[in-house]
Amino acid sequence: MTTSLTDCVLALYEEHHELEEYQSGMPRWCNGCGDNAILTAVQRLCRDAELRPEKTVFVSGIGCSSRFPHYMKTYGFHSIHGRALPIAEGVKLARPDLHVFVNTGDGDCCSIGAAHWIHAIRYNMNMTVILHDNQIYGLTKKQASPTSPLGTRSNTTPRGSYLEALNPLTVTLGVQNVSFVAQVVDWIPDLVFDVLSAAYRHQGFSFVRVIQRCPEFQPGLHEIAMREPNRVQVLTHPRGLQLDPSLERVYKNRLEHDPSDLSRARDIASSTDAIPVGILYWNPEVPRYEQIRAPSQLRTPDKIRAGLEAELDKYTIWPDGPTATT
């Protein structure tokens, strides 16, 4: 099939899609579930960033959050529990031309897939990773997750969970090669959009923890934070997030934080005074695995043939004697 130059030029200009063109099906999440807010923000992001639906892939694991790809009219891969990240890495390494997003939950990412999470940070491949953190297992009907606060009563911890919650931000910020870490709360939709947009723009592994509500199994967990905006500390910076004036009026607990300051980012992440929201860390200089590993050779049948013949030469016994072996 040949394509005329005019078609190419036209194609270049035909990249804008409406919101509906990214929407697929009716989400089957519970009313008030934070996943809905993330979905809305992501669809808006796709539209505004003019992502071509056929060039966009959402990869997920298992859990409520991992149903996300089904509601996007892009390519999607709803995989198995914990393995979304290595699958997404395979996609990205094979096809750097694709926009890769990962939707993963607190059980998926921080428990069964935790090994992959650590290493995905090291690989620093260009993908936007959204940790849908509702601090509970939802799809399997209420079991404590690694991020459930101490004392969480669940079906497996009827007298309250036993361990302090794992902090996904400090873990991520502690791994070599970390390049982008941000946090938002689902009840401030504009910030969800702003942070996810910044994450998408970052060329590398963008890790966004979305603290989200699970009205079914963690009702009221964030009620105080929602009622008292000062419980949320917004991180702002000229190189980070800049708050819209309408939000400034509500969110007065603000902290000027330079996202290139890793040590301060770790302090902020560790703080239990308020929920930090915004970009904690951003370093656009970290090398990306898909760039490091990008083949220097253009793959053609001739190249493969030549490479194979050169290898076979090393091990060949020629009929006319050994001297022919080089």
Add this chain to the structure above:
Amino acid sequence: MKNLPTHHDSRIATVLDEHVIEIVSDSGEGAQRCGQSLAAIAARMGNGIWTVEIIPAEIQPPARSVAGASGNRVRIGARRIESGGDEADLVVAFNEQVLLGRVRAGELKHGARILLEGMWREHPDPRIAASYAAAVDELAAAGYRVIEIPMERECRTLVGDPRKGKNMFALGILCNIYSLDLQLARDQIALIFRKKAASVIESNVTLVEAGHAWAETHLDFKFRIPAERVTTPQIVVNGNTAAALGVLASGMEICAMYPITPATSASHYLSEVFEKVGGIVHQAEDELAACAFAIGASYAGKCAITITSGPGYSLKQEALGLAVMAEIPLVVLNVQRGGPSTGQPTKTEQGDLLATVFGSHGDAPKVVMATSTIEDCFYAIITARKIAETFNMVVVVLSDANLATAQQPFARPQFSETWLAPPVDQSPIPPGAKPYDWDPVTGIARRFIPGQPGGMHTITGLAHDRNSRVAYDPVINAEGLRHRSLKLAALQRTLVPPTVHGGDTGDLLVIGWGSTKGVIEEAVDRLRGEGLAVSSMHLRFLQPMAGGIKEIMARFPRVMTIEQNWSDTLEDGVIDDSNRRYSALAMMLRARYLVDVDCWSEVRGQPLKPGRLCEVIRGRLPGRQQKEVAS
């Protein structure tokens, strides 16, 4: 020095049909390199060869220990050689302890010649000297012909660290004993050390020449195994290298792996060469990730391979089920080792067949192939990639530790562009087309690849309909299972029935799979030479199995498998027909064909020996059985 032969001016070489030679040392003394080089030189002469690595489980086992033998077994023949053969005719050992390890394992022929490093006799530690002397006496009394050689002393005159050069001195001795062309040895050394400085090549050549001269002066025997120079170019590599070359030739671009013995050497080699043709070896954080990574790459349009061994295969099972369910092509190379659990990492076994065929929960039909020769390791990968992409299936290639490290020459492959994967399809999907539009006859559906306009959909490990929509509908679930199963049947229709080795009919048919092909056929040939009506059949596809197998079995009153996995024997009092567990292939053949297939198996971790198989098969033949009962 005791037992040192006197000088003989002219030794007349005894002509042999074949010999099995072992070189054993402590780890790190280079016996493996010595053996491999000997084999390569013999192959260059035009001899048939087969090598088997002798590998201790530890990287640095204690020095001078019976369990620490490291080295190589080389079988050299006047004709093409198809297996490691029987017990060794001649052994070179760098200390008496590793030698005793081999003797006690029953790896030496009665009366075998032993060339033993003699320096231990004068070792300053009296216990070592005594243990050495006792061992030599014991071996001599047992009928072995022990020749003590001052290898280290001889090497010391030539190189600074004789421990590093002994192996090449031994190689020189062996070249002399077997009348191998010294120039070929020099060429081989230049090839092995091609990445090293010229001085390294020079000093190794000096050592080989010194060993050669020493043998010429001091030994009273010499052999010649007739060789015919090859008429077509031949490749000499081991099975893992052959498989890695197959990856290169298949057009696959991505190999995702995690280190595991004995599969890793395939990935080592691939890591060295893959990038030259634009390929990538990704060492993942674990086996699960390696499999998932390969699935991601395949999903994105570039069919990938993951290379592993038993424990790693177990870890990949869940992800393989996902690839089956979502119909993503994938090639898996499982280089089998002893199991279960960590088992015997460096030893060979065929224990993973059932896990491969039936593994992953639920009904997860996969294609399972087994490589039977070194050459097959190369072509099986190319075939596997093609099947994977034609049928959108997981194709598992079963090799084993025996093939992984064994070397055997095969015809140099003639590259064909048809081996390569096609470019990633990025053409628009026609309106109305569905991502799982299963063909009612073959079950095959055209796969949509990310980037194809109009093909957007979400694939899932959940039950799904033709549109890839999650479906809990019982009818749709059954439809998916049916079509995924049909693909195996469709592939089966394209398979050529296996051929029978030996006679088309007879008293007994032996069926094998995997690396035992050569040894089974050699045993069958020997028995047919004795006039026994024995034949064999080797299966390349274990799932699906080719047509015609039942018809072939029907021509023999007795059918048995020979395998390297566990099977109960009736010799154990508690075992009878009602509780006996059969070998894996026997079980599958019995289930599929309703034929009373018997089995014999061994799990010693060592390649099977043709002589042993002859005994086993004779015992299963009519008349013989009655005799056994009578006696």
